Amino acid sequence: MTGSRFPRPPNLTPDLPPWGVVARETMDFFLPVPSRITDTMSGIDWEDEDPFEDQRDEIENPMRRLFGEYGSDYKLPVSVGIVASAFARILDLLPPLMLGVAIDAVFLETVPYHEAFPFGGDLIRSVAPGTQEGQFWFTIAIVAGAFLFGAIFHWTRNWGFNSFAQNIQHDVRTDTYDKMQRLNMDFFADKQTGEMMSVLSNDVNRLERFLNDGMNSLFRMSVMIVAIGVVLFAFNWQLALVALVPVPLIALFTYVFIKIIQPKYAEVRSTVGKVNSRLENNVGGIKVIKSSTTEDYESDRVDDVSFGYLEANWDAIRTRIKFFPGLRLIAGLGFAITFIVGGLWVLRGTAPGPLTGNLREGTFVVFIIYTQRFIWPMAQFGQIINMYQRARASSARIFGLMDEPHRVAEAEGATELDIADGTVEYDDVTFGYGDEPVVEDIDFVVGSGETVALVGPTGAGKSTVLKLLLRLYDVDDGVIRVDGTDIRETTIRSLRQSMGYVSQDTYLFYGTVEQNITYGTFDATREEVVEAAKMAEAHAFVQNLPDGYDTEVGERGVKLSGGQRQRLSIARAILRDPDILILDEATSDVDTETEMLIQRSIDELAANRTTFAIAHRLSTIKDADEILVLEDGQIAERGTHTDLLDNDGLYAHLWGVQAGEIDELPQEFIERAARRQARTDADDD
Numbered sequence: 001m002t003g004s005r006f007p008r009p010p011n012l013t014p015d016l017p018p019w020g021v022v023a024r025e026t027m028d029f030f031l032p033v034p035s036r037i038t039d040t041m042s043g044i045d046w047e048d049e050d051p052f053e054d055q056r057d058e059i060e061n062p063m064r065r066l067f068g069e070y071g072s073d074y075k076l077p078v079s080v081g082i083v084a085s086a087f088a089r090i091l092d093l094l095p096p097l098m099l100g101v102a103i104d105a106v107f108l109e110t111v112p113y114h115e116a117f118p119f120g121g122d123l124i125r126s127v128a129p130g131t132q133e134g135q136f137w138f139t140i141a142i143v144a145g146a147f148l149f150g151a152i153f154h155w156t157r158n159w160g161f162n163s164f165a166q167n168i169q170h171d172v173r174t175d176t177y178d179k180m181q182r183l184n185m186d187f188f189a190d191k192q193t194g195e196m197m198s199v200l201s202n203d204v205n206r207l208e209r210f211l212n213d214g215m216n217s218l219f220r221m222s223v224m225i226v227a228i229g230v231v232l233f234a235f236n237w238q239l240a241l242v243a244l245v246p247v248p249l250i251a252l253f254t255y256v257f258i259k260i261i262q263p264k265y266a267e268v269r270s271t272v273g274k275v276n277s278r279l280e281n282n283v284g285g286i287k288v289i290k291s292s293t294t295e296d297y298e299s300d301r302v303d304d305v306s307f308g309y310l311e312a313n314w315d316a317i318r319t320r321i322k323f324f325p326g327l328r329l330i331a332g333l334g335f336a337i338t339f340i341v342g343g344l345w346v347l348r349g350t351a352p353g354p355l356t357g358n359l360r361e362g363t364f365v366v367f368i369i370y371t372q373r374f375i376w377p378m379a380q381f382g383q384i385i386n387m388y389q390r391a392r393a394s395s396a397r398i399f400g401l402m403d404e405p406h407r408v409a410e411a412e413g414a415t416e417l418d419i420a421d422g423t424v425e426y427d428d429v430t431f432g433y434g435d436e437p438v439v440e441d442i443d444f445v446v447g448s449g450e451t452v453a454l455v456g457p458t459g460a461g462k463s464t465v466l467k468l469l470l471r472l473y474d475v476d477d478g479v480i481r482v483d484g485t486d487i488r489e490t491t492i493r494s495l496r497q498s499m500g501y502v503s504q505d506t507y508l509f510y511g512t513v514e515q516n517i518t519y520g521t522f523d524a525t526r527e528e529v530v531e532a533a534k535m536a537e538a539h540a541f542v543q544n545l546p547d548g549y550d551t552e553v554g555e556r557g558v559k560l561s562g563g564q565r566q567r568l569s570i571a572r573a574i575l576r577d578p579d580i581l582i583l584d585e586a587t588s589d590v591d592t593e594t595e596m597l598i599q600r601s602i603d604e605l606a607a608n609r610t611t612f613a614i615a616h617r618l619s620t621i622k623d624a625d626e627i628l629v630l631e632d633g634q635i636a637e638r639g640t641h642t643d644l645l646d647n648d649g650l651y652a653h654l655w656g657v658q659a660g661e662i663d664e665l666p667q668e669f670i671e672r673a674a675r676r677q678a679r680t681d682a683d684d685d
């Protein structure tokens with residue numbers, strides 16, 4: 001169906017304006033915006049879901065804050081940039097001025113050399129040669145000097161502004177990243193990571209555009225306008241007024257253009273987001289597409305969104321390609337008016353109409369050249385405002401993230417946790433992610449070197465209990481103590497360093513197998529790594545990888561199975577040798593045979609340290625010193641394996657099903673599970 005509905009334009013290459021700044025700015029509109037992609041996929045309107053909105057609303061002047069907090073370290077480069085920019089522009093204007101001077105004073109000799117200048121006549125008289133040819137070479141020397149020094153100042157200006165922009169961008173990026181790492185875990189829920197990535201990449205990068213190109217253009221434009229204005233008025237204020245007639249017209253035209261084009265660009269951005277999310281969805285779901293043979297259906301859907309993008313883009317292009325010819329027309333009008341009035345003035349030797357005084361040929365030439373140079377900077381003004389607004393919005397988003405308060409904060413005078421025997425005590429702990437408690441009245445003690453197991457249905461709150469120990473969240477009520485110390489009174493770093501965490505979904509960083517095992521214990525030797533891998537039953541498969549311990553793994557490396565990743569994570573914990581071990585479904589992803597092997601090493605690892613284990617397969621925790629059965633966030637049963645079997649409650653029945661002794665749970669438990677499931681589903685809605 002491609003090509004059937006729309007008179008496709010012959011060439012969609014955008015008609016880019018003649019200067020770099022505008023070109024880059026314009027291109028930006030065609031780049032994808034990741035936050036939108038993620039959000040469109042999840043069907044969420046990001047404006048409503050924006051996690052940093054509250055803080056952002058309180059930021060009064062983000063650009064002032066940006067310059068205040070980050071710009072002050074780089075005053076030197078930016079000052080150098082501003083000064084050099086001014087000089088560079090003034091030097092750029094010298095050659096046409098000297099041409100005018102030469103015409104009047106050297107070639108036509110209508111005026112003495114020093115009087116041909118709009119100002120500084122006395123100085124010129126004292127330095128310029130007296131002969132006609134001497135004055136000619138003097139003029140050439142000034143022009144040559146203007147080009148030479150102009151080049152030096154251009155270089156200096158670029159150095160200054162680029163150095164300013166790059167350094168600020170780097171500082172903002174690293175600060176935002178540092179802050180991101182310290183955000184509460186809530187922020188890492190799926191729907192918010194897209195927004196966070198967008199702040200970290202798009203918004204930070206967008207600052208550079210204004211800080212470099214935008215500021216550079218702003219100063220260049222200001223200097224040009226002031227310098228040209230001063231020279232023209234000094235030469236002949238009456239003709240200067242005539243020459244400036246098109247200026248308000250250009251300002252109005254540019255303003256109207258920006259008003260019209262902005263919503264069109266917004267539409268382009270939104271359609272780009274739709275195209276990307278559709279493509280991403282389809283690449284991710286290719287298995288389903290193939291197996292349901294819906295290729296044609298999906299091709300049509302891609303065609304639809306892509307066509308939407310084409311239409312939106314073409315609409316913007318239609319407006320944009322009218323702008324520059326329009327601007328040329330106005331510039332041409334200005335040129336014609338100046339040419340006619342100035343030309344008649346020179347031709348007749350008297351001022352036309354109500355004008356008075358006289359106009360020299362050389363001055364007329366300077367007017368013609370300068371008025372042309374005036375037009376383009378004026379047209380750029382709208383782009384600079386646009387860039388400024390975007391940088392301001394990005395700064396607000398960046399500071400919105402930076403001002404996010406910590407939910408888990410370090411106490412004043414927090415002490416280093418130095419574990420002696422590793423007793424952990426939960427004293428009537430209650431906690432909820434929102435207003436409703438998720439775990440309630442959790443009360444137990446794990447003695448030094450003991451193992452406590454947490455079992456129970458999904459959503460019962462097992463992981464939450466352990467997240468509280470790691471202080472990913474703070475308790476709402478009650479206290480958790482390690483060796484008798486409230487964990488809120490210790491430093492977060494020392495607390496987490498004393499714990500080893502092996503979870504059900506192990507993330508591997510891009511790097512080698514060895515780097516992944518030594519992650520957090522960076523000084524381990526190869527022998528120690530191999531020893532840990534052997535204990536975790538990982539050595540055999542690692543040896544079979546193409547480069548053994550030096551094999552690249554992670555997102556861009558060799559893909560490992562869930563069970564293999566889990567064993568690397570166990571090896572990581574073994575190497576770390578923590579005081580307290582947390583096993584969150586540590587063997588969930590391995591087959592029964594490997595599990596038996598790993599279990600042996602885990603038992604060894606857990607032997608002399610305080611251990612928390614969450615497990616669905618009850619066989620893996622039956623030897624625990626105490627088993628806590630959680631249901632709906634509360635401890636429903638507790639005791640050793642034998643105690644619980646005698647108790648004949650939920651645990652005993654789950655055990656029966658898993659051990660194959662009974663076929664299914666009694667009706668009472670199934671009904672309870674169904675009720676719970678329905679409740680969870682309702683919560684999710």
Ligand code: ADP
Pocket residue numbers: 185186433434438456457458459460461462463464465680
């Ligand atoms: P379990 O480990 O027993 O499967 P969890 O501790 O993961 O249970 O979850 C307990 C309850 O808390 C569930 O209802 C779950 O949906 C909810 N929950 C877990 N994490 C979060 C979170 N970050 N924000 C809000 N609710 C959460």
